[in-house]
């Protein structure tokens with residue numbers, strides 16, 4: 001059976017260092033998305049949407065053990081019977097701050113969580129954040145899926161491992177800035193084509209200090225075709241995908257059967 005999923009990506013402007021206003025904005029956009037005509041099954045938020053990149057004050061601003069965010073997203077999922085891929089937030093744990101994504105199911109249950117494992121040095125993440133130690137694997141509507149965050153798309157091994165584990169769908173919350181729109185599009189498209197999977201990437205928009213973010217949240221199918229792509233403005237991007245296309249593409253060009261991993265060695 002070919003599973004159809006209706007998606008809503010919340011391309012949100014984020015106020016650095018102002019969680020209160022960001023929670024309000026997320027709440028407004030989530031409500032807008034569930035009442036939209038498409039009636040989405042899955043809603044996706046961008047990266048670090050609670051605090052933005054207020055890294056200097058991140059320990060003070062971060063959500064302790066993610067409790068505020070988990071309560072908020074879990075009750076929203078349950079109230080509306082939807083799946084929420086909660087982008088990511090700054091989460092304060094005992095050993096520091098993590099860039100963490102939570103995914104909640106239709107009954108408000110936690111389907112999975114993932115802390116960003118590749119920290120982005122260009123934005124000095126490694127000075128302020130702790131790196132996650134495991135992949136973001138989860139099951140969505142009975143299908144294997146993965147969550148990766150922003151810079152992770154530069155690491156094809158991560159996507160390939162998840163795809164080898166059966167993932168048909170990858171969610172990518174991001175705060176990907178100008179001027180690297182070309183990298184954003186190309187890397188996301190490559191990850192979709194090489195792994196023959198859907199890639200659902202939700203970027204932020206707006207500016208933060210000297211950094212501007214181009215939006216262009218996008219849904220890409222396993223052929224590398226764009227199902228839907230946003231512009232630069234704040235708003236909700238919707239699209240419908242059919243997971244049956246993954247099996248179709250994988251049987252037409254059997255990349256996974258044709259791999260020769262025993263030969264991929266240097267000696």
Ligand SMILES: O=C(O)CCC(=O)C(=O)O
Pocket residue numbers: 120123149150151152154175176177180183
């Ligand atoms: O890799 C890039 O160019 C952007 C990555 C990034 O902004 C991030 O991971 O926060």
